[in-house]
Amino acid sequence: MTSLHSVETPAALIDVQRMQRNIERMQTRMDHLGVRFRPHVKTAKCPDVTRAQVAAGARGITVSTLKEAEQFFAAGITDILYAVGIAPDKLPRALALCQRGCDLTLIVDNIDAAHALNDFGKAHGATFEVWIEIDSDGHRAGIKPEDDALPEIAHALQKGGMTLGGVMTHAGSSYDHSTPDALRQIAEQERAAAVRAAQRLREAGLPCPAVSVGSTPTALSAEHLEGVTEVRAGVYVFFDLVMHNVGVCTLDDIALSVLTTVIGHQQEKGWAIVDAGWMAMSRDRGTQKQTHDFGFGQVCTDSGTVLEGYVLSGANQEHGIVSCRVDVDHDIRQRFPIGTRLRILPNHACATGAQHPEYKVLLSDDSIETRPRFYGW
The missing domain is CATH 2.40.37.20 (D-serine dehydratase-like domain)
Known part of the structure; x- marks a missing residue:
């Protein structure tokens, strides 16, 4: 039997009991809030870790690279959200995944990316499911829920033959907070922004079946998730010192x-x-x-x-x-x-x-x- 004393250093060590406790904590919370949970697998990049998340009740996964999508699809997971704005030169690779049976969802947050998707789809007879990324906190990418570009992008995708699947957002600024009240506020801000964007699309006669939010701090702090269909979080599976300072783990x-x-x-x-x-x-x-x-x-x-x-x-x-x-x-x-x-x-x-x-x-x-x-x- 291999023991810790025989491991050559330095080595990345997973304490499986702690990991399993973290997985169960998050999944129990999502079940209580009544939403689907789609873990972000970029943290571990390890099929065995992801299998433990799926076994606990996760449905689908989130990835940040197409290599992750390919590796996890090869491991038997088919429902995959690629949560980084798609670059046009990556579309052939994304199409190859779809043609092999992967249920791959792409995201965009601007009209130029939507047009590039449409042009590629027309040239290759391809249809992708696409979600629009919403900016809920000014942290990184996405468009504001009230931006005129939101329905414009959605209409363009639909006219171009794409499947408009929903909206998604990530409250990355939650990492900058450290009190329960502040985390609850940013979680509600994240939820409200995504739900408002979905409402605007529906008022424009456009479909928006998926409303996806998530970060580890907001997932563990949200008081309710009315209007949300799924939550994404990643680092919770291991946690780390940043998350300890944020206040969501010991x-x-x-x-x-x-x-x-x-x-x-x-x-x-x-x-x-x-x-x-x-x-x-x-x-x-x-x-x-x-x-x-x-x-x-x-x-x-x-x-x-x-x-x-x-x-x-x-x-x-x-x-x-x-x-x-x-x-x-x-x-x-x-x-x-x-x-x-x-x-x-x-x-x-x-x-x-x-x-x-x-x-x-x-x-x-x-x-x-x-x-x-x-x-x-």
Whole structure:
């Protein structure tokens, strides 16, 4: 039986009990709110993780790359939302997926993209289901619910032979909040924007069967989802330090960590050097702008117990620096001898997972199994 002590470091480690608890928490909440749940699989990029989400009750998935769509379709999942505005040069690849039986939905948020879809469809005898992306908070992409372009895009898609399937939005600005009241407000803002956009389309005599919203903070904070048909969320499956600072999970909920080994010391500086640098953790410093800065990650024992005050304070390509946040620990060499195994909780689970070709999955009996993940676009 493979054990944690035999795993070569650095390694991306999934605590399966924590992950399963996170999956069940989210699915139970969505069931209670009476909406379909479509997880975003970009966080793990791992079919085994997604199978656990589907087994809990998820219906369909969200992806951020066509490679994800291809990989998960090959793994047997057919209902896939590609939640990034479609670039015209990717349409042949999207069509190939549809022709193989994938129920692939595309999104647009401007009239030029709609025309490009229509032109491609006409040239290839193709029809895509298309949703219109709504801007609910000024965070990134999408069009405002009251924008005149909304019905214009919808009419253009319908006249061009596309199937107008609905609207979707993502309240990415929810990551900038950290109180229950603020999160409830942004969740309601997200819901209201999507429902209003759907209402405008229907008032114009256009179909809008799907009303899709979602981010991990809003999914876990919404008081009701009247008018919404489905919710999307991704990072909840692992959680991370950013989500901890937002206030939607505890440190003990974080299911992804990087297993690392102490390889040296700078005792006068209070440093322990480990073999997990930014190539293992990523360069993401998402907690830097939040109320609690965890450096490059929170340090835990190899059994997962949080070591309060100790963080991965610095990172080079293959070297990490473990130190105490509040004072120079001159006993660092005795505290973390050469060969000590530690777990580092990540700032951003998606970015940290992306540094690794596979996961080491810690099972309930403390045995380890290896699960593949994939890269690229």
